[in-house]
Amino acid sequence: MGKTLSEKILSAKSGVDASAGDIVVSPVDLVFVQDTTGPLTVRQFKAGRKQTLAAPDRTALFIDHAAPSPNRQLSNDHMFLREFAAESGCLLFDAGSGVCHQLVAEKLANPGDVIVGADSHTVTAGGLGAFATGMGSSDIAVAMSLGKTWFRVPESFRVAVTGNFSKWVEAKDLIIYLIGLIGADGATYKALEFGGEAVDRMPVSQRLTIANMAVEAGAKVGIFPSDHITRDFLKKQGRADKYKALQPDRDAAYERQIDIEANRLEPMVSQPHTVDNTAPARTLSNIKINQVFIGTCTNGRLEDIAVASHILKNRKKHPSVRLLVCPASGRVLTDAMNLGYIKTIIEAGGVILPPGCAACLGLHQGVLGDGEVCLSTANRNFKGRMGNPEGLIYLASTATAAASAITGRITDPREALS
Amino acid sequence: MGAVLKGRAFKFGNDVSTDLIIAGKYAHLRSNLPELAKHVMEDASPDFAKKVKPGDFIVGGSNFGLGSSREHAPLVIKMAGVSAVLAKSFARIFFRNAINQGLPVLICDTDRIVEGDKLEVSLDEGVIKNVTKKEQYTFTKIPPAMLSILNEGGLIPYINKYGDFKI
Numbered sequence: 001m002g003k004t005l006s007e008k009i010l011s012a013k014s015g016v017d018a019s020a021g022d023i024v025v026s027p028v029d030l031v032f033v034q035d036t037t038g039p040l041t042v043r044q045f046k047a048g049r050k051q052t053l054a055a056p057d058r059t060a061l062f063i064d065h066a067a068p069s070p071n072r073q074l075s076n077d078h079m080f081l082r083e084f085a086a087e088s089g090c091l092l093f094d095a096g097s098g099v100c101h102q103l104v105a106e107k108l109a110n111p112g113d114v115i116v117g118a119d120s121h122t123v124t125a126g127g128l129g130a131f132a133t134g135m136g137s138s139d140i141a142v143a144m145s146l147g148k149t150w151f152r153v154p155e156s157f158r159v160a161v162t163g164n165f166s167k168w169v170e171a172k173d174l175i176i177y178l179i180g181l182i183g184a185d186g187a188t189y190k191a192l193e194f195g196g197e198a199v200d201r202m203p204v205s206q207r208l209t210i211a212n213m214a215v216e217a218g219a220k221v222g223i224f225p226s227d228h229i230t231r232d233f234l235k236k237q238g239r240a241d242k243y244k245a246l247q248p249d250r251d252a253a254y255e256r257q258i259d260i261e262a263n264r265l266e267p268m269v270s271q272p273h274t275v276d277n278t279a280p281a282r283t284l285s286n287i288k289i290n291q292v293f294i295g296t297c298t299n300g301r302l303e304d305i306a307v308a309s310h311i312l313k314n315r316k317k318h319p320s321v322r323l324l325v326c327p328a329s330g331r332v333l334t335d336a337m338n339l340g341y342i343k344t345i346i347e348a349g350g351v352i353l354p355p356g357c358a359a360c361l362g363l364h365q366g367v368l369g370d371g372e373v374c375l376s377t378a379n380r381n382f383k384g385r386m387g388n389p390e391g392l393i394y395l396a397s398t399a400t401a402a403a404s405a406i407t408g409r410i411t412d413p414r415e416a417l418s
Numbered sequence: 419m420g421a422v423l424k425g426r427a428f429k430f431g432n433d434v435s436t437d438l439i440i441a442g443k444y445a446h447l448r449s450n451l452p453e454l455a456k457h458v459m460e461d462a463s464p465d466f467a468k469k470v471k472p473g474d475f476i477v478g479g480s481n482f483g484l485g486s487s488r489e490h491a492p493l494v495i496k497m498a499g500v501s502a503v504l505a506k507s508f509a510r511i512f513f514r515n516a517i518n519q520g521l522p523v524l525i526c527d528t529d530r531i532v533e534g535d536k537l538e539v540s541l542d543e544g545v546i547k548n549v550t551k552k553e554q555y556t557f558t559k560i561p562p563a564m565l566s567i568l569n570e571g572g573l574i575p576y577i578n579k580y581g582d583f584k585i
């Protein structure tokens with residue numbers, strides 16, 4: 001019997017012939033924490049018997065969730081993490097470097113890797129063909145010290161995407177549609193494995209967006225094949241030598257097959273307070289918005305900033321909307337500046353936030369007021385997510401978000417821009 | 419183990435997210451666990467932290483614990499004295515984190531359980547007695563790999579004892 005991508009990677013790493021349902025112990029190629037899960041992880045690590053890292057150069061610490069720190073307690077947490085980085089010799093990405101998952105994709109993740117992070121969106125690296133999943137502090141602390149962890153090899157759903165995306169419809173619309181279709185627990189414990197002709201043409205930036213949100217359907221990983229597009233991406237990042245082709249076997253066993261025709265997709269929105277509460281953007285044009293947030297590990301890449309800048313060029317945001325734009329990494333910010341995108345966005349009335357998680361989880365830089373509505377390009381709209389349980393969060397693509405910033409209400413970009 | 423857990427049920431609905439269990443906005447309290455624990459379940463039920471007593475149960479619907487990987491979620495539930503979480507299904511990371519913190523998480527049909535029901539749970543027998551309703555339910559066995567971690571009181575004590583995964 002052939003193997004899925006997850007079975008292939010876990011077999012290769014663990015050295016046993018692994019099939020769905022098996023429990024394997026696998027070495028990890030990268031383990032990381034961020035500033036809100038890091039302090040507990042470091043304390044758990046220090047509660048362990050072994051006090052040294054298995055691989056300091058493959059252990060990373062990111063200060064991104066509340067960076068620069070908005071208050072004294074978090075500043076102290078940051079100090080604690082910096083101290084740990086200095087004493088343990090691990091990699092440190094301090095405030096302003098960017099969101100952990102973006103930096104992992106830019107600098108650290110490779111096809112065929114097994115990656116664990118103390119952050120649920122660790123799945124993002126699946127866009128590069130890595131088996132990447134989020135875990136809690138205890139699991140990560142142990143992976144840091146032993147250099148390995150245990151997995152139950154997941155059953156896989158094959159998501160086959162055919163055809164072409166229409167203009168102003170992209171990966172974000174596909175993943176919101178898929179989550180609406182299968183539900184927020186539709187893929188719990190499973191691997192969502194993507195393939196098909198539309199995926200074969202899809203840029204890495206969009207693969208990362210889809211993989212990022214696999215966890216919003218409960219999936220353990222969202223995983224893509226590694227092909228010439230992956231190779232070109234790695235080459236651009238200066239890691240051409242890390243390229244490895246990776247495809248599932250033709251006779252791999254899938255628990256479920258889901259076919260999606262890209263042509264039939266339209267701009268989609270997740271409504272409060274769950275990601276699977278989905279509707280086409282065109283049906284929500286009566287929803288007025290107070291804040292638009294473009295950024296995060298889901299949609300803060302250069303390609304997103306380019307879309308926002310393209311839509312906002314020679315236009316102004318609606319006077320009652322705050323437009324917040326946060327490039328996902330320092331590199332994205334620099335590139336966006338060099339390409340003139342940042343100037344265009346500022347001229348349209350946007351506020352540029354320092355690379356990091358920014359408004360995404362309600363710690364700073366865009367906390368909602370009571371009853372306020374935010375249209376965000378992030379991945380989660382849970383009650384209280386943006387710092388206020390009385391706030392209402394809608395999720396959409398960058399194109400939908402930028403078009404809506406101009407009109408002041410949820411807007412299908414095809415209507416606004418045609 | 420072998421103990422019987424006894425307490426009252428606090429009932430919640432489906433899709434209780436980690437943001438409802440412990441809101442992200444309290445990230446600044448994560449290095450001050452006693453303070454953090456005062457906000458457990460706050461956005462789902464503002465009085466929960468005041469009303470819960472040692473031994474009580476959190477009873478959810480489906481997909482309990484979806485969302486973030488923050489291990490603070492099961493940790494503050496445990497610190498509140500909750501002896502086990504019962505739900506129809508759990509999000510993957512929360513389930514694993516709870517076991518790693520030594521907090522039993524039991525998969526069972528929770529429809530018949532209402533707020534305030536007195537429950538008795540025997541982990542060994544796999545039985546939940548609803549004393550109030552004079553009913554009995556069973557829960558899905560915890561997988562052996564995880565049960566051995568739970569039995570040591572969590573992952574760190576487990577690794578400290580065995581030095582490695584004994585799976």
Ligand code: SF4
Nearest residue numbers: 099296297357360361
């Ligand atoms: S951008 Fe948002 S979802 Fe992504 S890692 Fe940061 S807080 Fe989490």
